[in-house]
Structure formats: structure tokens, C-alpha cells
Amino acid sequence: MILKISQAILLVFLSGLSVFIGVAEISPLDLLDLSSEQAQIMLSSRLPRLFSILVAGSSLAVSGLIMQRITRNRFVSPTTAGTMEWCRLGVMVSILLLPQAPSLLRVVCAFVVSFCGTMLFLAIVNRIRNAGIILVPLVGIMLGGVVNALSTFFAYRYDIIQNMASWLQGNFSLVIAGNYELIYIGIPLMAAAYIFADRFTIAGMGKNTASALGLRYSAVLYTGLAIVAVVSSVSVVAVGNIPFVGLIVPNVVSLYRGDSVKRVLWDTAWLGALLVLVCDIAGRIAIYPFELPIGIVLSIIGSAVFLILITNSKKSYA
Numbered sequence: 001m002i003l004k005i006s007q008a009i010l011l012v013f014l015s016g017l018s019v020f021i022g023v024a025e026i027s028p029l030d031l032l033d034l035s036s037e038q039a040q041i042m043l044s045s046r047l048p049r050l051f052s053i054l055v056a057g058s059s060l061a062v063s064g065l066i067m068q069r070i071t072r073n074r075f076v077s078p079t080t081a082g083t084m085e086w087c088r089l090g091v092m093v094s095i096l097l098l099p100q101a102p103s104l105l106r107v108v109c110a111f112v113v114s115f116c117g118t119m120l121f122l123a124i125v126n127r128i129r130n131a132g133i134i135l136v137p138l139v140g141i142m143l144g145g146v147v148n149a150l151s152t153f154f155a156y157r158y159d160i161i162q163n164m165a166s167w168l169q170g171n172f173s174l175v176i177a178g179n180y181e182l183i184y185i186g187i188p189l190m191a192a193a194y195i196f197a198d199r200f201t202i203a204g205m206g207k208n209t210a211s212a213l214g215l216r217y218s219a220v221l222y223t224g225l226a227i228v229a230v231v232s233s234v235s236v237v238a239v240g241n242i243p244f245v246g247l248i249v250p251n252v253v254s255l256y257r258g259d260s261v262k263r264v265l266w267d268t269a270w271l272g273a274l275l276v277l278v279c280d281i282a283g284r285i286a287i288y289p290f291e292l293p294i295g296i297v298l299s300i301i302g303s304a305v306f307l308i309l310i311t312n313s314k315k316s317y318a
Contacts, residue, residue: 059186061272064246082144086117170295244302
């Protein structure tokens with residue numbers, strides 16, 4: 001209980017710090033007598049940005065946890081399985097076919113394409129004999145590279161490369177009231193993850209063991225992949241690609257809390273939100289008053305942690 005209270009206090013403190021960082025200067029004392037302009041900035045920009053950061057970080061971390069359990073591989077995540085690349089391909093398809101489509105329809109297109117693409121990734125992995133813990137994510141990264149190249153080709157072919165560029169790099173600077181609310185879809189999906197937590201844990205024991213325990217393995221697998229695909233699609237459409245959160249956060253939490261999904265769910269969501277929040281703050285103050293996209297900051301940190309996890313995989317996960 002003390003640990004959870006401490007986690008909540010830290011998250012609240014950093015959230016408050018995030019709200020007061022920006023070109024328009026607003027101090028905590030100004031909250032006592034906000035001007036109309038300051039109130040507009042807080043309600044239309046600062047608070048929506050904070051909420052989108054917290055929901056995106058926690059939901060992406062939880063989706064990575066689910067993906068690692070159902071694939072039984074600690075290095076599989078939406079980043080290393082190509083799910084994010086499939087999401088961008090789905091967004092591109094919606095732009096080409098329905099240029100005036102609302103954001104919700106783009107999410108649907110991204111979900112369908114990413115779900116099918118992730119199933120293709122699993123089918124390829126299942127056909128590889130002696131697929132090691134490191135080989136599996138490498139297959140996903142290569143598959144994602146092919147999909148990304150395909151998306152780039154068609155983006156150049158139909159002259160929408162500038163439009164597609166906004167989906168390539170995660171960035172919260174454009175989040176304002178009215179264009180980010182889809183990110184809240186991640187909240188009920190995290191609740192669904194908690195409800196199915198024990199099933200995901202059993203599914204992580206393998207198909208034969210899970211079936212012997214009476215679990216409908218295929219149904220749980222599809223449910224987990226659906227949650228991952230929806231969270232990834234909403235994230236890409238609302239704020240762009242947020243890499244590595246679903247990879248490094250579940251691994252760090254599992255080192256200290258074990259492999260039970262229900263037991264580590266809160267810590268995974270908290271650390272995911274904290275990581276994205278810290279990286280966003282760092283990107284905003286690094287070259288103030290300008291801003292580094294959070295995708296760049298997370299790519300630097302995430303790739304370094306990923307290399308550390310790979311090089312220490314035998315010792316850490318034996």
C-alpha cells in the first residue's frame with residue numbers, strides 16, 4: 001500500500017510539473033487567479049496533453065505486457081512485432097480511399113490491418129523451427145521494415161508523404177481539445193486486460209498446457225491481439241508512433257514483480273505512464289522553447305534498454 005501511494009504521489013508531482021511547462025508561462029500561483037487566456041491554454045492544451053500522455057503510456061505498456069505473455073517472448077511488443085508499421089499502413093489506406101474520413105474510421109482501418117498483420121507475424125514465427133527468444137523479435141522488426149517500405153512507396157506514389165510523416169514520429173505538441181479524445185479508448189481496454197489477466201497468464205504457459213487447464217486458447221489469443229491492435233491503432237491515429245514503451249516497461253516490471261499479469265498490471269500501467277511523461281518533459285525542456293518529439297526521446301532510451309536486455313537475456317531471464 002505504501003508503495004502504491006508513493007507511486008501515485010510521484011505521478012501526480014510530475015503531472016503537475018508537466019502542466020506548467022510551455023512557451024506560455026503559467027505558474028502554480030496563477031491557478032488562484034487565472035486570466036481567460038491562461039484558462040483557455042490550460043483547458044484546451046495543457047490538460048488534454050497531460051491526459052493523452054498518461055493514457056497512451058499506460059495502455060501501450062499494458063498492451064506490450066499482454067503481447068509478451070501470449071507469445072511467451074519477452075522481446076515481443078507492438079514495436080518489435082511490426083504492429084505499429086501495420087497501423088501506419090492502415091492509416092495510409094484510409095487516407096487514399098477516404099481522404100475526408102473521420103479519425104474513428106482511420107482507427108478502424110488501422111485496427112483491421114494491424115490485427116491481420118500481427119496474425120501474419122505469429123503465423124511466420126510458428127513456422128520457424130527452433131525460434132529463439134531473440135530471433136522472434138528480429139523477424140518482427142524485418143517484417144515491419146518491409147511494411148514501412150511499402151507504406152513509404154505508396155506515400156511517394158500518391159504524393160501524401162508529408163501527410164504520412166505525421167504518423168511516423170510520436171508527438172504530443174499538437175494535442176488539443178477536440179482531436180485527442182479517441183485516446184480514451186485505452187481506458188476500457190485496460191479494464192478488459194485486468195478482467196482477462198488470469199487467462200493471459202495461463203495462455204503464457206503454452207497452447208497444450210492452457211487447453212489442458214480448460215482454457216479456450218484461441219479465443220484468449222484473439223482477445224489479447226485485438227486489445228493490442230486497438231491500442232496501437234488509437235495511439236498512431238491520435239498522437240503518432242510511440243515506440244518501445246510496450247517493450248521495456250513490462251520487462252523492467254517483471255524483473256521485480258514476476259510474471260502474473262494481474263499482479264503486475266498496475267505497476268506496468270504506472271511505469272508506462274511515468275516513462276512517457278518523463279520523456280515528454282525531457283523533450284520539452286531539452287531545447288526550450290522548442291520541443292523534441294517524444295518519439296525521438298523514446299527511440300534513444302528504448303533502443304539502448306533493448307540492447308541491454310538482449311545482451312543480458314541469458315542472465316536475466318534464465
